[in-house]
Amino acid sequence: MGWGLIRLYAIAVYAFMFLPVAVVVLLSFNANQFGSFPMTGLSLRWFEALWNNDAVMRAFRTSLVLGLMTAVISTTLGILASLALVRYDVPGKNLITTALIAPILVPEVVLAVALLLFLNWLGIGKSFALLLAGHVIFTLPFVILVVQARLVSIRRDVEEAALSLGASPVQTFFSVTLPLLTPAVAAGALFAFTISFDDITGTLFWKPGGVETVPTQIFSMLRNSISPEINALGTVMILLTVGLPLLGAGLARSLSTKRGR
Amino acid sequence: MQSIFDILGIYWINAYHSVNLYLINGATRMSIERREARQPWILLSPALAAVALLLFVPLMFIVVYSFWLRSAVGADTAGFHLDNWQKALSDPFYRYILLNTLKIAAITTVLCAALGYPAAYFIARSRGNKMILLLLLMLPFWISYIIRTMSWINILGASGAVNTALMSLGIIASPIQMLYNEAAVILGLVHFLLPFMVLNVYVSLEGIDTNLEDAATSLGATRWQSFLQVTLPLSLPGLAAGGLLCFVLGAGTYITPLVLGGPRDAMFANLVFEAIITQLNWPLGSALSLLLLMVLGVLVAIYNRYLGMSQLAKGLG
Known part of the structure; x- marks a missing residue:
């Protein structure tokens, strides 16, 4: 050929x-x-129709809040765990890493069923809390993988320099490690947000009746009647999940080049 | 450009590499300095607690739950009953759907390989805008699954692009029914999973020393021969990893059949969804989802056994 x-x-x-x-x-x-x-x-009539569609706007708000909360929780847990895995000689590191990425090794349907049934048994039925728990556990492995890959490239000697110059470990973390970590934090958070914002497989199991996220809203619009607003909604979602990261990357780049001068 | 590529693309590659790195030599990558042994555990405990409480315990819980009995009113009856497992394993309809699901996933995987391998080869060996090509390759990961799935309705639907074009050309008089059948489901799955295949093959092709191909050619092999004898075998680990991902993700989906399939195109995950959400038969749903987990788990185990770590290690050069 x-x-x-x-x-x-x-x-x-x-x-x-x-x-x-x-x-x-x-x-x-x-x-x-x-x-x-x-x-x-x-x-632009379909975008206008979208703007005036209460159900869609509600779904947007739900998705945004859910995505942001997922990003905050998942990134916090992920950064802490990645720090431990990259910076310390933890016994059983392989086993721990496997356990932490297990949520993406299990088919999402199975994860969804297990979480729904267990939390329901504990008294947490289909609710926003269940949705949040599900999204956190599903996004955590991605955050850990992304952040770990970033952390490996941060040089230890900068931190050691700070420590040897008399900074406490906590001071070192906040004034040296965290700034160096910012790209990793941003990347992890962005990743968690996007995955949460796009998720439908688990969300359909976990969402309470009457609550829709944008993907489940699209899904129900598809099932009930193929409404022309769907394409407009799709366009807005593409803009959000592709455009925002691109914009963020562009901003980060212009900021970092300015700082570099 | 570099940093845009960074944000969109490098993660998947990094993630892929770090999974492999940890699988291959994670144990040997040690921190230079040992600090207090307690500190890492404090850092790890929130994430570990989350995974334990929200994944491992729930999985064990549904193992127990699958032996319970559904009761028409009130709570399900706890106990040790084999009824759900008996139904899940012996019902001919469930068996048919399971086999059909594996068939659909297999066809999808083969199609992804056939479409994805040459594309990955093109990206890996192109001299020009590799960055742009990679960026484009990562883009689908950022476009929602439901949108990519429903986009085919605009193409294949009764008033979709294909039918409109054929009708305006006068080739057909009325729209052909192309949606809501098994072929449409497979098409949707290929469209969804292709990037996973391309990415995995690309990563393994990128790890191959191009000197090997040059050496083969200089020793008299044609380009095609050197591809078949050198490049293809060395890239098999990536192909296998991509194939595994496509198969497992494909076999576990229920959204694509709901959107693009007809009433008879259910896959196994649809049975789970049906049992849990529609029929509210949670004990049966537990048994069915565990069955799915076991079938796919066996496949992953076979992959590990025969194509596993040493092959992956070779692929990374």
Whole structure:
């Protein structure tokens, strides 16, 4: 197979991955009253409809709050655990790491069932608390993997210098380690937020009746009737989960180059 | 560019590497300095407690629960009854769905490999904008699963892109039904899982010393021969890892069949969802989800046994 053929094949694969998503974005600006093909013109009517749709806005708020809380809790737990794993010679490190990433080794459906039944038995039925617990445990392994990879690259001697110059371990942590850790913290938090914001498999098991997150809202809109607002909602979600990280990366980059001068 | 790539892309690669690194030589990577032995445990305890309380204990709990009996009113009856397991293991409908799920996951995995390998090879060996190509490869991880799944309705639906195009060209008079069948489910799964395959193959291809291929060519092998004899065998660990991920994730899904499949295209996870959420038969749902866990666990164990760590170690060069 020649290189040209491989290139063509790869382009076709990329097209396969992105064309359907591009069509979602395209159709969300469609003026056609059914929101489907053919395109009859550009309009923002579906975004307007979205803005006035109470159920959707409620789902957005739920998803945002849930995602932010998940990010805070998961990142805190993840940073502490990663520090211990990278910085200390913990006995049984392999076993501990396996245990900590176990939530992504178990199929999410099984995790969802186990958590629902157990917490329900403890008296915590389907509720926001259950949702939060589920999202935290599901995002924790990703945070730990991301943060650990970052931590390994932070040089120890900077901290040792601070310690040898008389800083206490706590002072060293807050004035040396934490600033160096910031990219890892941001990365972990962003990761946790995005995964939580996108999750549907576990969420459908855990959410109480009447509460929807954005993905479950899309899901129920799909099942009830294919409403043209779905494409607009999809576009907004893509903007949030792809655009925000890109924007964040751009900001971080411009800040760090300014600081570097 | 570097830092945008950083944020979007490098995590998955880093995560992949760190999993492997820890599997391979985690034990030998020791901190230079030993401090108080208690401190790491204080740092670890919140995360360990969370995993214990929210994963391990619940898993043990549903093992117990699967032997309980459902009662029509009030709480389920505790005890040791084999009824749920008997039903889960002997019901021909459940067995059919289980086999069908494994079949769908297998087809999906093969398709992902066939589509993903050449694409990964192209990225790994291209001289040009590798960053952009990788960034594009990571992008689907950041686009919601439900949106990527439902996007196929716009393509294949009655008023979707394909039908509209065919009708306006006069090839067909009325829309063809392309959605809500098994093929649509497989298509959706391939679309969802392909990035996992490409990423894993890419990482293992990237770890291969290109000098090996050059050496083979200079010794008289054609490019195709050197690919078959050198590159392909060395990249098999990545292919296997990607395949395992595709299979396990594919076999555990219930959303794709609900969105793109018809009423008869249920997969095993749909049975679990049905038992737990619709029928509220939690003891049976426990048994079914444990069955799924065991079937997929056996596959992971087989992978570890035959293709496991030493192969992965080779793949990382």
